[in-house]
Amino acid sequence: MAKDKKRKVKKGGFAEIAFRFSRSKTAMIGFVLLVLIVLVAVFADLIVPYDKVLEQNSSNLMATPSKDHWFGTDPLGRDLFARVVHGSRVSIAVGLLTTIVAMVVGGLFGIIAAYYGGRVDMWIMRIVDIFTCIPGILLSITIVATLGPNFINLVLAMVVTSIPGTIRFIRGVVMGVTENDYVEAAKSYGANDMRIMLKYIMPNAMGTIIVDTTMTVAGCILSASGLSYLGLGIQPPSPEWGAMLSDTKQYLRTSPHLLIFPGLAIILTAFSINLVGDGLRDALDPKLRD
């Protein structure tokens, strides 16, 4: 992904892509939303001090939204708004980091497997099969339990579990692209494998991969919450959107706002990333340029 962007910038096409991206209303809505969410994560301390996240008030449990507590309070009387705001840091970091690492590593192996085929493909895919045999959640639990629960290990566990799927997916996309005549044509005028992969296969496969990537981000936020629920992810009392959902799900009937706000945060993040992804795919596709 990074390579592709760099190439466009170098040839002065970046401005053109940015322009075409900005012309799409939905993409811009997504982009603005995503920027807002990222700004919230970056400036969380300026919006609400971190003390508020931990401050418990046993006389005011599960309060509905009010002037003092915009999103109400949780079962321990902590301010939900502060927790959602500060939770964005962890959730977005986990979602993005996991996806990027999984895409880079999975992409590398996927493209190698598909392009070279034969024995290389066989070995990579058999190893992928081994990983696919182990249920993802069990694998994550094992990794975190062995290495100890912290942010890095959480990301590592999720990367390991999502890489096999990524390899499989990218291998499929790349195989389709490799079939094209222009790949053979490139060989016929003497391009080497590296150039063919970077300039012919990767950019042409990028559209499909970008869209899939944006879907993965939301999935990662949710699976991180699963691990947090088991006590293997982000450790309480640190706030994390997924963990907030699972912690309070028994209050769904009585105090739905406890789930609505963190849930909304996850949905908005995923939604904005999907919109940006769609817009990016369209902006990168020369067929839609005029």
Added chain:
Amino acid sequence: MADKLLEIKDLEVIYQSDFETVHAVNGVSFSIERGQTMGLVGETGAGKTTTSLAILRLLPDRTGKVLGGSIEFDGRSLLDLKESEMREIRGEKISMIFQDPMTALNPILRVGDQIYEALELHNTEKKTTEELHKRVDEMFEMVGIPPYRKREYPHQFSGGMKQRVIIAMALACEPELLIADEPTTALDVTIQAQVLMMMRELKERLGTAMIMITHDLGIVAQTCDTVAVMYAGSIIEYGTLEDIFSKEKNHHPYTEGLFASIPNLEEETDRLHPIEGLMPDPTNLPTGCRFSPRCPKCMEICKTTPPPEWEENGHRIACHLFKKEVQ
């Protein structure tokens, strides 16, 4: 004659899969001199494309295998070169025009950049970026596309224009041999004529030798110096354009059949006369002469013994019919 550019001897190529072996090319021999154009004619599946892919060593590596024979280009044996040496030959010395212009261009690269790529890869003279870009402009002008269109993408071009881009790309490094694999099949007739005319002009200007793969005898008549007719992986008749097209001379029954299946403006007929039957299954070729099951002049000996080669002034025919006459 003096200057042989490409010489192929007894080339044999198979496609091997787990369950069957496809005998795609069986003992093909021919040679091309500098600046000469050879037409490679035959039905679909006769092994024309496989032969050309073998020359460039681009056969699918998992299944395609060269069993025997030699390919000598400019005194070097292509089959013995290392992959990296082969890459230097591809594009620079030998380049190929592909059948379908619609898919042979990378859809996300500007057409100018694609030609630039080919130049950049074989930039042995260490030319500067500007010089290379100037060369790209020259190439565009040469194939009749206004250079300002080089910043456009392949989908903005029509089929004929795309084929021009591909031809420009193939000729950018001034190769000594150009393999054109049915360059006009995907184009409509008016554009076909334009593209062919252009190719002929360019070829004359640059002195490029060419292998013109086609199943259109009209194209052969327009562009070629020599013709090789392929059937089921072998060349069954080879000769100069005149040898093949002259009605008085001897011909392989298959060649006769090919000509008989072209509509003739001067004679009045209700129907065309196709050659009866189909190409033999290349996994299970008939013994003896491979054309024997469809041959109207088939004799007993044809079914058992491979035909000898009859030759007269370089005009070669592989058929039992003429063996007798010579005796």
